[in-house]
Amino acid sequence: MDDFIAARSQMALSLGFHIIFSCIGMVMPFFMAVSHWYWLKTNKIVYKNVTKAWSQGVAIFFATGAVSGTVLSFELGLLWPKFMNHAGPIFGMPFSLEGTAFFIEAIALGFFLYGWDRFNPWFHWVTGVIVGISGLVSGILVVAANAWMNSPSGFDYVNGQYINIDPIKAMFNDAWFSQALHMSIAAFAATGFAVAGVHAIMILKHKNVEFHTKSFKIAAVFGCIAALLQPLSGDLSAKYVARTQPAKLAAMEAHFHTEKSASLLIGGIPDTKNKRVDYGLKLPGLLSFMAHGNFDAEVTGLDQIPIQNQPPIAITHYAFQIMVGLGMLMMALSGLYFLALWKYRNWLSSRWLLNLFAVATPAGFIAVEAGWTVTEVGRQPWIIQGIMRTADAVTPMPGIIYSFYLYTGVYVSLALVVIFMLYRQIRMVGKLYDLPATSNQLVH
Template sequence: MNDFMAARSQMALSLGFHIVFSCIGMVMPFFMAVAHFLWLRTGNVNYKNVAKAWSKGVAIFFATGAVSGTVLSFELGLLWPTFMKHAGPIFGMPFSLEGTAFFIEAIALGFFLYGWDKFNRWFHWVTGVVVGVSGIVSGILVVAANSWMNSPSGFDYVNGQYINIDPIKAMFNRGWFSQSLHMTIAAFAATGFAVAGIHALMILRKTNVGFHATSFKIAAIFGVVAALLQPVSGDISAKFVARTQPAKLAAMEAHFNTEKNAALIIGGVPDVKNKQVNYAVKLPGMLSFMIHGTTDSTVKGLDKIPVQNQPPVSVTHYAFQIMVALGMLMMGVGLLYLFAIFKKRDWLTKAWFLKIFVAATPLGFLAVEAGWTVTEVGRQPWIIQGVMRTADAVTPMPGIAYSFYLFTAVYFTLALAVIFLLNRQIKMVPVLYDVEPAKPAHA
C-alpha cells in the first residue's frame, strides 16, 4: 500500500468509525429528552428509567465521539497539509462553531447527568434538550464543511491563489442544506432502528419487558418517521448532485453515455472497460424524469467527463445501490409498523414482528456508511471539487501505511470497549433502576 492510499484509507477508517458515534450523539439526546418529558407529564416511572438509562449511553457515545472526532481534526492537518493550508481559512468557520456547540453540549450533558433530584424538574429537562439541540447543530456544521468540499464557494481561485475569501458564503454554500438535511434524517433513521432493534431483542428474551417496551416504542417511532421522510431528502440531494457534480451522478448510476430518456439502473455490475452495466434492471426514462422532471431531458454521462476526472465507478455505484436498497428495506419495515399501529395492534407483541426489528438493527448505519462512501469516493479525484486534487493535497511524509495499521488497531480496540460498556449497561438495567413489572409492548 503506497502512502497516498494509506492516507485515504486512514481517513476513511476514521470517518467511518466516527460517523456512527456522530449519528448517535446527534439523536440519542432527543430520545432521552422525549422519555424524560413523558415521565414529567405522566409520572410513569418507566419513562424516567428509560431517560436515565439512555443518558448513560449518551455519555458513553459522547466520550467516544469526542475522541474519534479529535483524531479526525488532527488527521486533516497531518495527512492533508496542503488542503488545510488553503482550505482552512475558507471553511474553518463551521469547524470553530462546531467546537462551540460541542462545548455547550458537554456542559449541558454534565448538568443533565448529575442534576437528577437536584434541579427544578423542568430546568433539568431543558438541559437534556440543550444536549440534543447542540448535537444536531454540531453535526450540521461539520456536514456544512464537508458540503463545501463538494460545492466550493466563498473565494475566487485566480492563478493558483485563493482570494476574496468570504467564510459565511463558504459555510452556507449551495450544498449545505441538502446534505445537512439528508444526513440529519439519516442519523434519526439509523439510530432509531438500531435502538429499537436492541430493545426488541430484550423483549424477545423477556427481560424487563416493561422497560424495554417503553424504549422500543420511542425509538421505533423516531426511526420509522425518519425512514419514511428520507426519500424526500434523497431526491433533493440527487437533484443537487446532478446540477453540480455530474461525474458523481454518472458514477452513482453507472451512466456511461450521455443520452435522452436515460434509464434508471437498479443493481447491475458495471463493466467499465466496455462501458456497460450487466445484469441490471433498467427503467427507461426514469433517470431523466427523476433528475429533470421529464423523460425527454438529457442526462450527462461519463463519456462527457475527461477520464482523469472520473471517479471510481464500481465502488460509487455499488455503494449507492446498497444505500438505496437498505433505505427501501427500512421504509418497508416502517410501513409495516404503521399498519400494525393503526390496523393490527396485536402484531406489536408478536415474536415475528419484533424479530423484524432485530434484523433491521444495523440497516441504518450500513446505509449511512454506504452514503458517505458515495459522497467521498464519488468526488474523487478531487478533494475540493474542481479546484484541488486529492493527490496534490496529501502529506509528503513517508510511512503513512504504518500509521494506518496503528489506527486500525486503536479503533478496533475502542469499538470493543464501547460494545463492552453498552452490554454492561444493558445488563445492569434491573440493578440500577426500579423497573416496573413486565407490560406488553405499546400497552
C-alpha cells in the same frame, strides 16, 4: 499500499467510526428528552428509568465521539497539509462554530447527568433538550464544511491563489442544506432503527418487557418517521448532484453513455472495460425524471467525463445501491409499523414484527456508511471539487502506511470497548433500576 492510499484509507477509517458515534450522539438525546417528558407528565417510574439508562448511553457516545472527532481534526492537518493550508481560512468558520456547539453540549450534558433531584424538574428536562439541539447543530456544521468540498464557494481562484475570501458564503454554500438535511434525517433513521432493534431483541428474550417496550416505541417512532422522510431529502440531494457533479451521478448509476430519457438502474455489475452494466434492472426514463424532473431530459454519462476526472465507478455504484436498497427496506418496515399503530395493534407485540426490527438493527448505519462512501469516493479525484486534486493535497511525509496500521488497531480496540460497555449497560438495566422481569404484554 502506497502512502497516498494509506492516507485516504486512514481518513476513511476515522470517518467511518466517527460517523456512527456522532450520529448516535446527535440523536439519542432527543429520545432521552421524550422519555423524560413522559416521566414528568405521567410520573411513571418506567420512563424515568428509560431516561437514566439512555443518558448513560449518551455519555458513552459523547466521550467516544469527542475523542474520534479530535483525532479527525488532527488528521486533516497531518495527512492533508496542502489542503488545510489553502482551505482552512475559507471553510474554517463552521469548524469554529462547531467547537462552540460542542462546548454548550458538554455543559448541558454535565447539568443533565448530575442534575437529578438537584434542579427544578423542567429546567433539568430543558438541559437534556439543549444536549440534543447543540449536538444536532454541531453535526450540521461539520456537514456544511464537507459540503463546501463538494460545492466550493466564498472565494475567487485566480492563478492558483485563493483570494476575496468570504467565510459566510463558504459556510452556506449551495450544497450545505441538502447535505445537512439528508445527513440529519439519516442519523435519526439509523439511530432509531438501531435502538429499536436492541430493545426488540430484549423483548423477544422476555427481559424487562415493560421497560424495553416503552423504549422500543420511542425509538421506533423516531426511526420510522425519518425513514419515510429520507427519500424526499435524497431526491433533493440527487437533483443537486445531477446539476453540479455529473461525474458522481454517472458513477452512482454506472451511467456510461450520455442519453435522453435515461433509465434508472437497479442493481447490476458495472463492466468498466466494455462500458456496460450486466444483470441490472432498468426503469426507462426514471433517471432523467429523478435528476431533472423531466422524463425526456438528457443525463450526462461517463463518456462526457475525461477518464482522469472519473471517480471509482464500481465502489460508488455498489455503495449507492446498498444505501438505496437498505433505505427502501427500512421504509417498508416503517410502513408496517405505522399500519400496526393505526389499525392492527396486535402486531405490535407479535414476534414476527419484533424479529424484523431485530434484523434491521444495523441497516441504518450500514446505509449511512454507504452514503458517505458515495459522497467521498464519488467526488474523487477531487478533494475540492474542480479546484484541488486529492493527490495534490496529501502530505509528503513517508511512512503513512504504519500510521494507518496503528490507527486501525486503535479504532478496532475502541469499537470493542464501546460494544463491551453497551453490552454491560443493557445487561445491567434490570439490576440498576429494579425493573420487573415479566409483563402483561406477552410476545407471541
